[in-house]
Amino acid sequence: MTSPLQQKLKITGPTVITANRLTDGVVVWLTAESGWSDTLSRAAVVSTPDDALRLLGIANADENHAVGAYPARVTVADDGSLAPVNLRERIRVGGPTVALPGAAA
Amino acid sequence: MYIYDEFDRTFLQERVDEFRDQVKRRLDGELNEEEFKPLRLMNGVYLQLHAYMLRIAIPYGTLSSDQMRALAHVARRYDRGYGHFTTRQNIQFNWIKLEELPDAMADLARAGMHGLQTSGNCIRNTTTDQWANATPEEIEDPRLYAEIIRQWSTLHPEFTYLPRKFKIAITAAKHDRAAIRVHDIGLRLHRKDGVTGFEVIVGGGLGRTPFVGKTIREFLPRHDLLSYLEAILRTYNAGGRRDNIYKARIKIQVHEIGTEEFTRRVEAEWAQIKDGALALDDAAIDAIRAHFKEPDFEALTDGPAELEAAKTNPDFARWYANSVAPHRKGGHAIVTISLKPVGAPPGDATADQMDAVADLADQYAYGEIRVAHEQNLTLPHVRQKDLFTLWQALDAQGLATPNIGLISDIIACPGLDYCALANARSIPLAQDLTKRFADLDRIADIGRVHLNISGCINACGHHHVGHIGILGVEKQDQEFYQITLGGKANHKAKLGELLGPAVPENEVVNVVERILDTYVELRTSKQETFIAAVQRLGIEPFKERAYAAR
Amino acid sequence: MPLVKNGKPVADAFVAVADEDTLPDAPVLVSATRLLAEGEALFARNHPVGVIWPNDKDVLLLEPFVDRLAVVALIFPKFRDGRAYSQARLLRERLGFKGELRATGNVLRDQFLLMVRCGFDALEIVKEGDVAAVEKEIHSYSVFYQPTGDGRPVPLRARLAAARGA
Known part of the structure; x- marks a missing residue:
């Protein structure tokens, strides 16, 4: 397996590192304090390949807390709030786009 | 129902204990993710978009009422109150926590259930006809042999780390409801000169490189079932490709070395082991049969x-x-x-x-x-x-929609709403289609149509063999769907033909409707089914109309 | 790497020798290439001979040597690559190999029992911590569904015997 530190990352804008929490699989993001948060707004945002690789290295070294880390594009609004860019990440943030069976319609 | 005895119960308990220990070692950091992943997969545990997913085996699709209640219990206690039945006759739960999994497994084991070999590169749950032992058109209960295969394949030490996953399906009826020609091994029970045996079909499968399986033996006496399967698996384990995950299924091995050479290798290996410890006899088969409790049928007559x-x-x-x-x-x-x-x-x-x-x-x-x-x-x-x-x-209970076999009886994978591999969503599309085709008179008039949706090329929704197949693809973060026509999963299995360019999400339902309108207009009579019309006409008339109005 | 044989840690008496090196005055493990090329000359020495056999080479080629080989070391390049399980069974069950069958490579505790069932009696263990787990792991199951060369009873047969005895 290629070490994440040798990977070439194409970073084209604000980027966060996301993964799933080991214990329960919940979607988490790497924070500026090198911890994990289940809130996107607490994610550390970087915008260069070097910075993204550095964060990815930190994330992958912590796979006893979160697994399958990878970089994901975000947009940063004027007020600083973060939003996922693609559909996959929107679903990871917001849950399935369909009503869950048994849930009140 | 197959009734588990002390042996099966002991095995399951030992499996639960083993998995509990493995989860503990993972949470303690003793196992890293690379080491743990195959272990959890072999217990049916995936990591999906939002959570772990647990797939529970329902051997050959047979459940007792108590087992169904155990599934309801798992849904309530460990998940979010629902489950998803799959095309492999299993059920999966979408919101399980890793730390609670050992307890969920223990609860399941009490009902004789588990997630064993519902994932991983091993021999998966053997599937069969859901009408087994009930339909008048079968020659013997295929579940008998599915159970023999279950026992032989459970934690098989030689075949737990195969090049890739391995699926076996079996049917005993003329009408194939188990899609045996699109499995790694398909077995068709039939009789020759008074002896029951199997047609053995190898190398079928869907996914990225779909193939209809090839018959490598017209007739295998039933006593030789396990030794022959072991010969096939050994041939695959030794020679299946391991350099490329997309070329690792047995279908690629059969395709690359040719059916003849593959058959030669299997037969040569089989000749060495056919009279060994795996040879079955009537008594062994009857011992399994005795574990299937026949319902205490009331003596009744038709048409009360x-x-x-x-x-x-x-x-x-x-x-x-x-x-x-x-x-x-x-x-x-x-x-x-x-x-x-x-x-x-x-x-x-x-x-x-x-x-x-x-x-x-x-x-x-x-x-x-x-x-x-x-x-x-x-x-x-x-x-x-x-x-x-x-x-x-x-x-x-909302469980009596009279749409079996009709256009709204859609087969669909979970798609991008849940699945980490998906490129596009399946469920919203299925929902939109069922809404468009909600009129019961209309769908009855359209008649038998199988519509299958897969959210990616892995084809869990079996789109290749849908009369209408829909495959989700992603183009610049937009969902598009490719449409195929003319696929069939039955005894005349056939892969569908691509209709044309992929269409955007908001167009799919309209395209499907135009395809069906075309059929209704061009069919010779109501007796000509959709699939028969597609075969007679080819895809051209459907293609013209489907894309015309855009 | 620690070697465990029949459940107990043992010293490895064998020296792995590269093809171009001269043979030391000791029990040796040679490559498949060297065994096939020098065969008889190797066995003419007064030291036990073992072979390191790759997992993509037909193990039945060992037939001429099977009674004389002291060790066959099979390889798991990754624990997920299961070819050596089939090789092990063929060696034990087809060729009747009675010497030491050694699992090498990415040998981890969660696969110990599978290896033993396929006929391995020696495990070259990667993680020091797994050595103490051998006994527990190879006894983690008391029941087995399918027959292998290890001769354990399986339910199909056990039930049958019970039915016949009744």
Whole structure:
């Protein structure tokens, strides 16, 4: 397996590192304090390949807390709030786009 | 029902203990993710978009009412109150926590259930006809052999780390409801000179490189089943490709070395082991048969007065015509329970629905339930005189949509709403289609159409073999869908033909509707089914119309 | 790497020798290439001979040597690559190999029992911590569904015997 530190990352804008929490699989993001948060707004945002690789290295070294880390594009609004860019990440943030069976319609 | 004995129970408990220890070692950091992943997969545990997913094996699709209640319990206690029945006759839960999994497994084991070999590069749950032991058209109960295969393949030490996953399906009926020609191994039970045996088909499969399987042996005496399977698996384990995950299935090995050479290798290996420890005899097969408890069928005759009277109710009559099939025992019937109500995710059932089906199975169906690969449930043994009462109870639970085999009986994978591999969503599309085709008169007029949706090329929704197949693809973060026509999963299995360029999400339902309108217009009569018309006409007329209005 | 044989840690008496090196005055493990090329000359020495056999080479080629080989070391390049399980069974069950069958490579505790069932009696263990787990792991199951060369009873047969005895 290629070490994440040798990977070439194409970073084209604000980027966060996301993964799933080991214990329960919940979607988490790497924070500026090198911890994990289940809130996107607490994610550390970087915008260069070097910075993204550095964060990815930190994330992958912590796979006893979160697994399958990878970089994901975000947009940063004027007020600083973060939003996922693609559909996959929107679903990871917001849950399935369909009503869950048994849930009140 | 196959009744587990002390042996099976001991095994399951030991499996639960082993998995509990493995989870503990992972949470303690003793196992890294790379080491743990294959271990959890072999217990049916995936990591999906939002959570871990647990897939529970339902061997050859047969469930007791108590097992169904155990599934309802897991849905409530460890998940979010529902589960998803799959095309491999299993069920999966979408919101399980890793730290709670060992307890969930222990609860399941008490009902004789587990997630064993529902994932990973091992021999998976053997699937079969959901009408087994109920349909009049079969020569023997195929579950007998599926159970023999289950025992042989469970934690097989030689075949736990194969090049890739390995799926076996078996049928004993003329009409193949188990899609055996698109499995790694398909087995068709038939008789020759008074001896029961199998046609052995190898190297079928869907996914990225779909193939219809090749027959490598027309007739294998039933006593030789396990030794022959072991010879196939050994040939695959030694020679299947391991350099490229996309070329690692047995279908690629068969394709690359040729059916003839593959068969030669299998036969050579088999010659060495056929008289060894795996040789079966009648007594061994009967010992397994003795573990299947035959329902205590009441002596009844067909067409009881209760049923004839009920047919005057048009709603019941419609359901009866659509969802009830003949049974081998007089006065009985096979009932298919639609898990495809309008606007709902195909194959999903709530915990309350599971409990309700369990209770109804106890009251009306000798406590037995089946899961069909079309993602519906089946009550295989229902007394005809109870059909009306059963229908009313099913209807009250939203489980009596009379759309079995029709356009809204959609097979769909979970798609991008849940799955980490998906490129596009499947469920919203299925929901939109069922809403467009909600008119029961209209779908009955259109008649038999199998529509299959996969959210990516891995083809869990079996789109290649749908009469209408829909494959989700992603283009610049937009969902597009490719449409194929003319696929079939039955004994004349065939892969669908691509209709044309992929269409955007908001166009798919319109395109499907135009395809079906074209069929209704061009069919020779109502007797000519959609698939027959596609075969007669080719895809051109459908293609013209499907894209014309855009 | 620690070597465990029949459940007990043992010293490895064998020296792995590269093809171009001269043979030391000791029990040796040679490559498949060297065994096939020098065969008889190797066995003419007064030291036990073992072979390191790759997992993509037909193990039945060992037939001429099987009674004389002291060790066959099979390889798991990754624990997920299961070819050596089939090789092990063929060696034990087809060729009747009675010497030491050694699992090498990415040998981890969660696969110990599978290896033993396929006929391995020696495990070259990667993680020091796994050595103490051998006994527990190879006894983690008391029941087995399918027959292998290890001769354990399986339910199909056991039930049958019970039915016949009844």
